[in-house]
Amino acid sequence: MRALLQRVTQASVTVDGTIIGKIDAGLLILVCAMPDDTEATAQSLAAKIAKLRLFKDDAGKMNLSLAQTGGSALIVSQFTLAADTSRGTRPGFSYAAKPDVANALYEHFVGCMKSLDIPTQTGQFGADMSVALTNDGPVTLWIDTQA
Structure with missing residues (x-):
């Protein structure tokens, strides 16, 4: 799985x-x-x-x-993190899991975060979402479980 984390003072998602x-x-x-991800991958990432x-x-x-801080998580699915930009000017997304698999893993990841007692809010899988945030720091990290 891939995740982009942003430490925020506030964030919201609108549909x-x-x-x-x-x-x-x-x-x-x-x-x-990603295609090779499993529930164990989602649990480990969480x-x-x-x-x-x-x-x-x-x-x-x-x-x-x-x-430790009692902070919250706003979790938003974003298949574009799997973009392949190695050829041409139009990104390809064949490195992303198929939607049915991706949705199941997204939901499992959300459940894992909740099971860790992290207050959790979510976006809507597959929806056209508008995300607003105030990045704190800024602190932004990329995690790729395949690396």
Whole structure:
């Protein structure tokens, strides 16, 4: 799986003019399932993200995890993270999992984050979404479980 994490002071996702997910301080997680991913991959990614020390401690150092701070996660599916731009000027998306598999893995990933006691909001799989955020830091990380 691939994930792009952004530490935020707030984030929201809107579909058809309605906010369907909104968080205050925490992580905006854009996630993409790849063809070889499994539920174990999703579970491993969730555990890693919950423990990553991306938040400031009292000394101002990035020493605290999402789980330690009580922050929230806004999880949005984004197949474009699998873009292949190696040829031409139009990205290809054959590296993304098929929609039915991707949706199941996305839902499993969301469930894993919730099972780790991370307050979680989501986007809507396959929908045309508008995502708003205030990046804190800025802190942005790319995680690829295949690497």
